[in-house]
Amino acid sequence: MEGWPAESWATAGERFGSEKVYKAAFKAARSVRKSLGLTQMPWAPPSQVNSIVARTRTVYSELGFLSEAELTKICGVGSKALKLTPGKIFLEDKNATLRGFYVSLLDMPPAMVNGVRKIRLEWSTTTEHVAIRLHPDRQIKQDQGQAVFNFCTEQALEKMDSGLKSVNRAKLQSVPALIAKAEAILKAMDHGRRQEEEEVEEDGAEGEQGEEEQPEDDMELPDVQVIAPPSMAHDGLGDFEEQPKKKPRKSAASKKSAHEVEEDDDGGEAPAAISDAPEWLMQAPKFKKIVEKCGKVWPCFLAMNPIENLQKRKPIGHKLRGARTLLKTMQTAGQKEATLLEGKIALLEHVEQLLHGQAYNAMPRQELRAHVAAVVNEGLTLPSDLRMKLMERTANDMLGDLQEVKDPSSAEFKKLLTEYLDRVLIWRKGSDVDETKPTWSFVWDGACQEIDYDKRFGKLTAEQAEEQKELVTKDCASGIMESLCCDHFFSMCRNMDASTQPRVLKILVGFLENAPGPDGEDTFPPTITAVYERYMKMVKALVCLLSPVPNFMGSSPEALAELRSYKGKNCEESALRDVIADPRQKVWAALVDDMLSKWESTEASLPKLEEYGKVLKRMSELDDADIPTLDAELLADAARELPKLQKQLRKGLGVDEMKLLKDVLCKFAGFLSKTRPGEASIRTTAFTGVQDGLNCFADEAGVAKLCDALSRWFKNSEKHLASSELMTICRTFPEDLQAPMNASNLGAFIDAWQNCPREIIENFQGVQETDYHHALAWIFRVIAGIVKAGEGNLIDEVNESMFLGFKEDSFSIRLFGYSIFAISYHYSTIHYSLFTTHYVTT
Incomplete structure (x- = not known):
């Protein structure tokens, strides 16, 4: 609208994507606008209305301008025959140029002068008085500029002389008509009034000779009206119209002499x-x-x-x-x-x-500090009631300072929070306390000392002192509540968003962390402790919403329910209840919905989340040399369960754990992708879990590339992984063949044996060969036990729980087939002696 007013958004968008020059120009215009501080413009376009009164001295000359057609029509020949130098001007009624020729107006016939275009060359010296009736910074609606302009114009037209109005132009008399009328009047005069007629004739003769007529008294204008510029009041607003000055009223006091005034002061x-x-x-x-x-x-x-x-x-x-x-x-x-x-x-x-x-809460902060510092520097002390007012203002200002700090984990924020808590918590003494840096402990102690001093020196009786202390206690309690639930506190709650939520939570948690214990509550009157208890309930209700952790710092849904259903007379609780319940407060409405829908599931799932967090924390602290020792099965389990678990938790929980999971997965996947086939071993189920976990972070930078590298590594290492997985399962069987039988690993063994290439199994040597045959011996024992138990011969020798569990297992059919085949193949043709060594000897 500002740079290219003739283009629509659609056209501008197409040109921005297709024309490099347009795109560069648009970006340059935007950077200039930002450098001027114009980050946003609420009105398109903004409006400005001015009233201007100007005195101008202008010197000008005029030229004629003829187009080719006009020149040919007037002269009969074209410009080439006349050998004229062409020029170019902008047309007066549209955005176009016209080619033509400059001519002088000297000796041009009057009729022709009025029919050609004229170009005026002028030099002006102007003095202006500008009254800004509407400035863009003061604009409050889109059509305000047109409305102000119309109003000022209408007011000016109403005050304009009637002869200048368009409706009266047809009634204006021409000069020849006025002359004829005057002549008729002269001829109609009575001859009996010859003296008057002669005076009239003399006056008329003087007028005809060009002499100026002397204006009569009633036609004279005051000098101020002759030389004064037009009044700004003609635009309807009248800011600059000179108002008549009122004569000052004289009182008796004004008649006194200077000496008398001084005595009066x-x-x-x-x-x-x-x-x-x-x-x-x-x-x-x-x-x-x-x-x-x-x-x-x-x-x-x-x-x-x-x-x-x-x-x-x-x-x-x-x-x-x-x-x-x-x-x-x-x-x-x-x-x-x-x-x-x-x-x-x-x-x-x-x-x-x-x-x-001024009231302390309305006085500028620096001004109030200057007043207090001036009093303190003279060694004076403020009365208790002034200290309370000053403390209320100090707490409000400090809470505002806390909201200005962006990072709640910074040292500056922690320092300010500590100072704020020292001020508002009466059981904290604080440091560097004086009149300019008061605390409620300082105010309370000072008020009690004043009463004790007056009582000690007889200014107050014992009963009067007790009454005075009750009044001071009530005033102090009221001031404490005012400083806790100050203007900045409610402003902080009303204007809270995602960026300020951590700061608000940190401030509220700071109060709960420094809440008094059972012993501290007895040192102050119940009226004061009741104020802190009220505020603590409000804080716990807010923390229940702001913190996703259930029962964090003593918060609970009960405290929130009590606040939301509050119907008492305390204005602080009522105001806070209305802020939370306000439908325009989208942030609070979302927090309430999140708390009500997921509080129970979060409470149930939080222990498991914390357990995964500890495991991932230990894994993330492993050095690169220790990555091969990482428990891939446990990592895969965390990768499968954490995304599911996060959906059951309140918003904000599980974020750190998911970040740890991503870091550990990326580190482990990077380690695997850099190893050669056979150097690293991982079970298929663990690899699948790691791969699925990485896919959860596919949108983040570098993860997609890492997933591709991991897939290539798995494809190149598939045979070696199958062998590794088979050996891992083989080593899960007990070394003692007489140990109680457990069929839990038999199904996994059969699957791994089936997936492992035959040439790799046949080339097992050393420890691998021993572990493999040991597992086969266990399988043979289990199968033999089941067969014998089925015949009823060795039922007492078979572990009944294992047998029943085996029968209920889903892989029983495959187990018989693959196990008998394995035994018949390996023990009868290749390794029979080794089998007898393992089985017969035991």
């Missing part, structure tokens, strides 16, 4: 002698120098005791005005004590802002 009191100065004034070294320099105690000095002001809370703004007047006098006189007075006034101004200025 000081409360109408006369200055006192130095001997009458209060004790606190003379004990302050800086104030003492100021008083001695002035030679008297001005009434404004008596109100400049910051300690008394903090206690009595009386506004002293009028007294400070008197002090500033005195300060100007001292500065004019060049007295060095003016600097001391200026510092005192600045301190009292800080105190005044803390006591009677």
Whole structure:
């Protein structure tokens, strides 16, 4: 729309994919737009409406321009015959150019002048006054610019002179008509009024001779109207119209002299002698120098005791005005004590802002810090109620700082979280605590000390002290809840998304990790501990949603159900309940659905997930030299079960385990693909599990290529793997042939024996040959036992549980066929002596 306004999105898309030059130009335009900070434009196009009043001085000249056809029509011959140099101009009514010839307008007939195109060359000097009625940054809807323009235009038209309106143009009188009318009036005048007629005739004669007529008084215009530019009010908004000034109302106070004003600022009191100065004034070294320099105690000095002001809370703004007047006098006189007075006034101004200025939650953060620091630097302490307000603001600001840190695992986040918990948890003392860095422990201890001090020195009786402590406890509990459930807390909950969820969870978990134990709860009044218990219930409900781990840090579905069904009068619980239940909060709705649908299955599957996580962790820590010792069967089992298990878990669980699984699978598959046939052994079932596990990560970089390499390795090593698998099964049989018989491995042996090439079996030597024949001996023993047991001769010698288990096994038919064939083939033709060595001797 901005770079190529004539093209649609479809056309632009086709050109972007097919034209390299267009694609490069589009990318360059986009980079320029980003460099200007225009990452997005909500309105296409944006609107701007201006009201302009301008004074312009223009110098110009005009030329004529004739097309080839017009030149031929006027002159009768073409440009070639006239030997004219052609030019080119843009047409006035469409986006096209016209080829033609420049001519002078000098001596051109008037009728022809009005019929040809004219080109004006001008130089302008302009002074403009621009009123921006609508700026793109202030636009709130697409058609706002047209609406503002229409309104301003309509207002201007309404105030326009009636003679300029199009509806009245037909009624305008021509100059010849006015002259004829004047002549008729002159002729119709009465001859009896000759003197008047002569005056009229003289006036008319003067007009005909070109002399200016003197305007009558009622036709004169004030100078301000003659020289003033058109008012901006003509656009309908009237921002720049000069409003009539109201005459200021004079009060009795304005008639006072400067001396009387100064006395009024000081409360109408006369200055006192130095001997009458209060004790606190003379004990302050800086104030003492100021008083001695002035030679008297001005009434404004008596109100400049910051300690008394903090206690009595009386506004002293009028007294400070008197002090500033005195300060100007001292500065004019060049007295060095003016600097001391200026510092005192600045301190009292800080105190005044803390006591009677903006609310703490509305005051700019740096400004509030400056006020508090100024008071603390003078060795003053804030009353308990101001400390509570300051603590509420501090907690809110610190929680906002925590939300600004992107990485919840960073050292900066951990440091801020520790400081935040030190502030809001009353049982934590914290470090570097003072008025500028308060904690609830500091506020509570200070409030109790104030009451004890007043009680000790008789300002409060024992009963009054108890009542005062109850009030302070309630105020402190209310302040603690306000600092915990502050504005940033609810903003954090309302604006939570996938990127901020880890930070929110980390903050809430930090509170649960530092919750007081049974002993700590008894050290504070029940009113205060009840506030933390309320907040803890809310936190556990949120953690139940935010953490996929069941019962994490004491969270439970019961706490969530209690919050969702809350119907009490506490506004904090009600507000948090509404945030979670708000249908516009898609993140919370998804978390609630996930928790309700998968909480039980997650609780049941979590132990198995943790077990797989530990196994994969150990495998991932193996060095490259130890990869051959990795349990491929266990890895294949994890590769088969973890993807199934993750579907039963809440969103967010199993992610680390799946990442470990991918790393271990890639490491093991890379090891296998680099070995030569026969160097590595793995059972077919384990290989299939590893391959299926890698296929789960086929979309990730490098995994598909690794799967292809593993498939090629398996194809080249298939024979050796079959031999390896057969030997692995053979070594599972007990060494003692008299041991209780177990038919669990017989089916696997038959399958492996069938898949192993015959030439490899015939070439077994050494240990392989011994293990192979040992397995055959076991199979012969099992078969013989079953046959004899079937005849009823050796039923007592056969393990009954093995026999029953064997009969129920699905491979019984294959076992008879393959086993008898193996025995008859190997023992009768090749290795009969070896069989007798293993079986007869035992």
